[in-house]
Amino acid sequence: MEPAILIGLLAAMLRLATPLLLGSLSGIWAERSGVVNIAIEGMMLTGAFAGYVVAERLLDAGVFDGDGTGHLWIGVLAAVMVGSLLGLVHAFWTQRFRTDQIVSGTALNILAVGVTAYALRLVYDVGGSTKLPETLPAILTWSVNGKDGPVGVSFTPLMVLAVVLCLLTHVVLFRTPWGLRTQASGEHPLTLTSLGLSVLATRYVNMAISGGLAGLAGAFLTLEGIGQFNEGMTSGKGFIALAVMIFGRWKPLPSLAAACLFGLADAMQIFLQTLGVEVPAEWLQMLPYVLTLVALMGLMGRSRPPAALGQVS
Amino acid sequence: MNAFRNLAWSLAAVLAALLTGGVVLAVSGYDVADALGALLKGALGSPNAVAETLVNMTPLLLAALAVALGLRAGLFNIGVEGQFLMGGLGAVVAGYALPGLPGGLHMLIVLAAGMASGAAWAAVPAWMKARFGAHEVITTIMFNYIAFRLVGWLVRVPLHGPGSIPQTRYIAEGAHLPVLLADTRLHAGFLLALAVAGGLWWLLWHTPWGMAIRSVGLNPEAAEYAGVRVVRTLVGSLALSGGLAGLAGAVQLAGVDHRLVEEGFSAGYGYDSIAVSLLGANHPFAIVPAALLFAALRSGAGLMQIEADVSSQIISVLQAFVILFVAAEAGLRRDREFKAARKAAAVAPPSPPAPPQDPNLPAAGATSGQGQEA
Numbered sequence: 001m002e003p004a005i006l007i008g009l010l011a012a013m014l015r016l017a018t019p020l021l022l023g024s025l026s027g028i029w030a031e032r033s034g035v036v037n038i039a040i041e042g043m044m045l046t047g048a049f050a051g052y053v054v055a056e057r058l059l060d061a062g063v064f065d066g067d068g069t070g071h072l073w074i075g076v077l078a079a080v081m082v083g084s085l086l087g088l089v090h091a092f093w094t095q096r097f098r099t100d101q102i103v104s105g106t107a108l109n110i111l112a113v114g115v116t117a118y119a120l121r122l123v124y125d126v127g128g129s130t131k132l133p134e135t136l137p138a139i140l141t142w143s144v145n146g147k148d149g150p151v152g153v154s155f156t157p158l159m160v161l162a163v164v165l166c167l168l169t170h171v172v173l174f175r176t177p178w179g180l181r182t183q184a185s186g187e188h189p190l191t192l193t194s195l196g197l198s199v200l201a202t203r204y205v206n207m208a209i210s211g212g213l214a215g216l217a218g219a220f221l222t223l224e225g226i227g228q229f230n231e232g233m234t235s236g237k238g239f240i241a242l243a244v245m246i247f248g249r250w251k252p253l254p255s256l257a258a259a260c261l262f263g264l265a266d267a268m269q270i271f272l273q274t275l276g277v278e279v280p281a282e283w284l285q286m287l288p289y290v291l292t293l294v295a296l297m298g299l300m301g302r303s304r305p306p307a308a309l310g311q312v313s
Numbered sequence: 314m315n316a317f318r319n320l321a322w323s324l325a326a327v328l329a330a331l332l333t334g335g336v337v338l339a340v341s342g343y344d345v346a347d348a349l350g351a352l353l354k355g356a357l358g359s360p361n362a363v364a365e366t367l368v369n370m371t372p373l374l375l376a377a378l379a380v381a382l383g384l385r386a387g388l389f390n391i392g393v394e395g396q397f398l399m400g401g402l403g404a405v406v407a408g409y410a411l412p413g414l415p416g417g418l419h420m421l422i423v424l425a426a427g428m429a430s431g432a433a434w435a436a437v438p439a440w441m442k443a444r445f446g447a448h449e450v451i452t453t454i455m456f457n458y459i460a461f462r463l464v465g466w467l468v469r470v471p472l473h474g475p476g477s478i479p480q481t482r483y484i485a486e487g488a489h490l491p492v493l494l495a496d497t498r499l500h501a502g503f504l505l506a507l508a509v510a511g512g513l514w515w516l517l518w519h520t521p522w523g524m525a526i527r528s529v530g531l532n533p534e535a536a537e538y539a540g541v542r543v544v545r546t547l548v549g550s551l552a553l554s555g556g557l558a559g560l561a562g563a564v565q566l567a568g569v570d571h572r573l574v575e576e577g578f579s580a581g582y583g584y585d586s587i588a589v590s591l592l593g594a595n596h597p598f599a600i601v602p603a604a605l606l607f608a609a610l611r612s613g614a615g616l617m618q619i620e621a622d623v624s625s626q627i628i629s630v631l632q633a634f635v636i637l638f639v640a641a642e643a644g645l646r647r648d649r650e651f652k653a654a655r656k657a658a659a660v661a662p663p664s665p666p667a668p669p670q671d672p673n674l675p676a677a678g679a680t681s682g683q684g685q686e687a
Contacts, residue, residue, distance in 0.1 A: 098644035107636035114629025121624040282466035296447035
């Protein structure tokens with residue numbers, strides 16, 4: 001195979017794996033502390049919207065000119081904050097109101113779809129949005145001359161940040177007191193209580209982190225990806241990220257590998273389409289979902305969730 | 314008495330949700346009175362508006378009954394949207410591929426085909442749960458996305474009817490559900506949906522299988538101990554839940570659409586039905602007024618968008634608030650009852666109280682914490 005094709009595939013894989021990695025980290029922070037977060041999808045969507053709107057409005061108001069990236073970074077910050085806020089709402093509802101965690105998560109997902117579509121029409125009066133002049137530029141580009149000109153892999157800031165956050169999650173979770181506390185909260189909350197530590201506080205903080213990571217994944221989609229927001233643009237990535245987390249056995253480093261695997265499946269799908277393979281587009285688009293199902297079936301028995309997951313403290 | 318108190322609390326939760334929606338509208342700079350007026354006029358302002366509300370209520374009620382049946386067994390079927398679509402697919406194929414059948418019989422075959430395809434589509438995730446422990450919430454959502462793509466392709470290519478618009482052929486006239494009220498779209502499916510609500514109530518509370526379903530939903534371990542075949546009950550109830558969702562799609566197709574379009578057939582009925590079922594405390598009779606409320610909101614939202622320029626998406630926001638408030642109320646009540654029971658147990662040790670069970674929600678162990686999360 002032509003090396004340029006492989007490099008193109010690699011580039012697509014990294015681009016598609018990044019939101020899945022951030023989403024799976026979001027799941028790890030929540031579930032390791034004992035909270036099922038099925039609302040990653042909604043937090044991602046809301047983050048994508050908030051990031052886009054803040055960046056676009058700042059640019060429109062002339063606070064920043066289009067040359068710099070200041071507006072984009074403030075957008076990223078907004079996405080993280082909105083995600084965290086939703087994470088705290090989920091924590092409040094499940095811990096204070098003792099709501100079933102799946103029900104609360106589903107409500108937040110429906111809320112995210114409604115709020116983003118409603119606000120999109122409120123702000124722009126249309127179902128889609130205009131493209132930002134620029135997205136976050138690559139830090140590093142590695143390019144090779146192919147048959148049809150240069151082909152390259154771009155390493156963009158949030159992509160690199162996602163890997164750094166993955167390593168950081170690993171270190172915090174397995175090498176720090178907070179990580180131990182998180183694990184106790186998810187495995188055996190009474191241990192924490194007997195030490196005089198608060199299970200609730202642990203879960204609130206972890207849900208804020210979880211939401212923030214999901215919001216960051218959303219910001220990646222709009223501010224580093226396509227530069228615009230479309231209704232329902234996450235199209236199940238938040239749920240696939242949960243499958244990535246399970247595939248990675250609730251651990252950050254294996255989740256990184258799992259995210260790459262799922263990203264590769266998604267990249268293959270796009271690639272086969274561009275190569276003009278005689279398969280209907282819809283069939284290829286089903287691939288990531290089918291892979292998720294296979295992963296859920298194949299690994300469920302061997303991959304063990306935190307013991308106190310989903311239980312009311 | 315207890316049921317009435319629950320109803321009062323549910324109403325309070327709905328009012329809180331509507332109030333929050335009003336605040337959202339006001340903060341967005343809309344004239345709330347204007348918007349509300351348009352909403353009411355669109356939902357109930359004329360005989361035709363009322364008929365349209367009932368037309369909207371029909372698939373919503375059937376789909377919500379599907380969700381309720383699942384939740385009674387402790388299964389959260391979020392795949393209703395996809396099963397609804399597959400039901401429409403089965404119905405449309407049976408509707409045009411079998412010409413020359415007598416009208417009434419053809420109609421029944423169309424509805425049965427829709428129900429069977431919805432059930433088949435739900436049976437796969439049911440099997441995945443029984444065999445591999447894959448949580449139905451994620452698998453049924455994945456099946457939604459697969460159903461959208463599958464039906465999209467089928468309608469675009471192999472089932473593409475005459476003309477350039479991507480849609481299937483129209484079903485035979487004899488397979489249409491008869492119109493109940495002249496000059497409106499209100500069709501016999503409305504009565505069928507009400508009958509199904511009664512049937513589900515009978516199934517759940519007056520048959521051995523219904524007893525098995527509810528006992529598995531409340532406490533799978535205890536049900537197993539009592540001799541209920543848990544896995545078989547779970548698979549069966551998820552398949553029947555999918556069947557009801559498929560029936561909802563078939564009714565919508567045979568009563569309103571009469572052919573399947575590439576996109577927008579289900580129009581979110583499957584997702585809305587989750588809020589309806591939770592609002593109706595997963596009880597078939599309480600779901601009827603809940604479906605009426607949401608159908609009225611849905612048909613009013615169209616006029617509200619035209620007259621007051623408010624995006625009809627505000628309805629999704631309202632629904633999310635309804636779920637959040639109803640579920641929070643249920644959670645707090647369960648907590649109160651649990652604490653009261655513990656206190657009573659401390660005072661009078663000889664008769665330990667039964668563990669608190671909330672009929673509104675599946676037992677905690679059923680949806681989560683069983684070691685089969687996600």
